[in-house]
Amino acid sequence: MSELGAAALEDIEIRLLLEALYLRYHYDFRHYAPASLKRRLRLARDQLGFKTISALQEGLLHEPDMLPVLLGYLTVQVSEMFRDPSYFKAIRETVVPHLRTYPSLKLWIAGCSDGEELYSFVILFREEGLEERTLFYATDINQEALARAQAGVFSLERMQLFTENHRKSGGKSSLSDYYSAAYGRASFDKSLRERVVFADHSLVTDAVFAEMHMISCRNVLIYFDRELQDRAVGLFKDSLARKGFLGLGAKENLRFSRHAGAFSDFVREEKIYQRRAE
Amino acid sequence: MSAVPLEAVVIGASAGAMEALSALLPALPQNFRLPVFVVVHLPPDRKSLFAEIFQAKCRVPVREAEDKEPIRAGTVYFAPPNYHLLIETGRSIALSSDEPVLYSRPAIDVLFESAADAYGPALAGIILSGANEDGARGLKAVAAAGGVTMIQRPDEAQAPDMPLAALAACPQAHILPVAGIAAFLQAL
Structure with missing residues (x-):
């Protein structure tokens, strides 16, 4: 028997676990970017008290209750409301004037996680007078995150940063108008959710579900490998109306994508793209 | 120092980073062949000027990393x-938006641990001045993978806590003044 390094062994264990996750529960993480995935799985292994990734896999296969717990580890990402205020400023100043020309709008927040980005957009659209003609779709594969997004409750101590971001994004109101504070929590007003559809949707395995005028998908593609990025961007391409907008995270881009030709730079420095009319 | 030729360098710094990096990065010769990855703790809400500042000071190309590059x-x-x-x-x-580690995003540990996985013994890890313990775990991972580990002399660092924490976690690391680390890199 040949010696196998610990790292190579761990890589095998990770592949097997991802296969098990897919075969048993149909969650497909096999094309996620490996470095970050490995880090999350090690964290799950250690914090859940397993000695090896294989032991974690056994637990996952035999105890369905483990699924949401593991998904929590695999999909958690920490965002902010109005993260990168200049992005939201660019939406407000350059995208909104185009959106105003449509009688009705559909906006998709893909990979909405706990909802920080969703609430940012609803507030921005309300401030710009677009909320009433817009249907917002907020999707994620993590049911627990979707439930948190739907609840709209954030830790009060984050409000200082969110308020500052909102102001820098060109906010026309005060963020505190939209939430009530109690017991260290900020609960966002339910009226902000009246036009939001929350749905379990996977960029990995699911299909187009509506024609969108804008898609904002920030810091989700960084978790995918190139092949999966191509699938997701293809899905965005097929979901967008002609001349619809796609916004990505500050450090994401379409440069390496197979579908780059279907988009033109709209606000290059903010990673806002426009679907070409063809 | 290393059993195999080095293929990459990772550097972590926090408080006092500007001074330490200013003595290190501009010393890299124009024909330096290894990629160098640097994590400096930064306020999250501001554009970082490090890449721009060092681009002007260095003989090698300097940039802010983009995903999948x-x-x-x-x-x-x-x-x-x-x-x-x-x-x-x-x-x-690769970039990630995972939770901060030791209150930091970017975190030195995250870079060092992933680079240790990717490069194994062909990696040099360098911990410079800083005021917390980020990087200690990462440097240990670099050493465990057989890589070269270097720490700025704590008495020279503007903030000695990070070098001291790294040293406690990774006692086999070489302790050098920044000038010594620069000389090591120049000789690669």
């Missing part, structure tokens, strides 16, 4: 503010 030889990559910087085993750059 192929790694270029002889280039210095800074982690962007508010993202972790990781290295894939396939030798490309």
Whole structure:
């Protein structure tokens, strides 16, 4: 028997676990970017008290209750409301004037996680007078995150940063108008959710579900490998109306994508793209 | 120092980073062939000026890392503010928006641990001045993978806590003044 390094062994264990996750529960993480995935799985292994990734896999296969717990580890990402205020400023100043020309709008927040980005957009659209003609779709594969997004409750101590971001994004109101504070929590007003559809949707395995005028998908593609990025961007391409907008995270881009030709730079420095009319 | 030829360098710094990096990065010769990845703790809400500042000071190309970028030889990559910087085993750059580690995003540990996985013994890890313990775990991972580990002399560092924490976690690391670390890199 040949010696196998610990790292190579761990890589095998990770592949097997991802296969098990897919075969048993149909969650497909096999094309996620490996470095970050490995880090999350090690964290799950250690914090859940397993000695090896294989032991974690056994637990996952035999105890369905483990699924949401593991998904929590695999999909958690920490965002902010109005993260990168200049992005939201660019939406407000350059995208909104185009959106105003449509009688009705559909906006998709893909990979909405706990909802920080969703609430940012609803507030921005309300401030710009677009909320009433817009249907917002907020999707994620993590049911627990979707439930948190739907609840709209954030830790009060984050409000200082969110308020500052909102102001820098060109906010026309005060963020505190939209939430009530109690017991260290900020609960966002339910009226902000009246036009939001929350749905379990996977960029990995699911299909187009509506024609969108804008898609904002920030810091989700960084978790995918190139092949999966191509699938997701293809899905965005097929979901967008002609001349619809796609916004990505500050450090994401379409440069390496197979579908780059279907988009033109709209606000290059903010990673806002426009679907070409063809 | 290392059993195999080095293929990459990772550097972590926090408080006092500007001074330490200013003595280190501009010393890299124009024909330096290894990629250099740098995590400096930054306020998350601001554009980082490190890449711009060092581009002007250095003889090698300096840039802020972008997701999925192929790694270029002889280039210095800074982690962007508010993202972790990781290295894939396939030798490309990855960013993540995972929770901060030890209150930091980017975190030095995240870069070092992923780079240790990707490069194994062909990696040099360097911990410079800083006021917390980020990087200690990462440097230990670099050593465990057989890589070269170096720590700025704590009495020379503007903030000695990070070098001291790294030293406690990784006692076999070489303790050098920044000038000594620069000389080591120049000789590669």
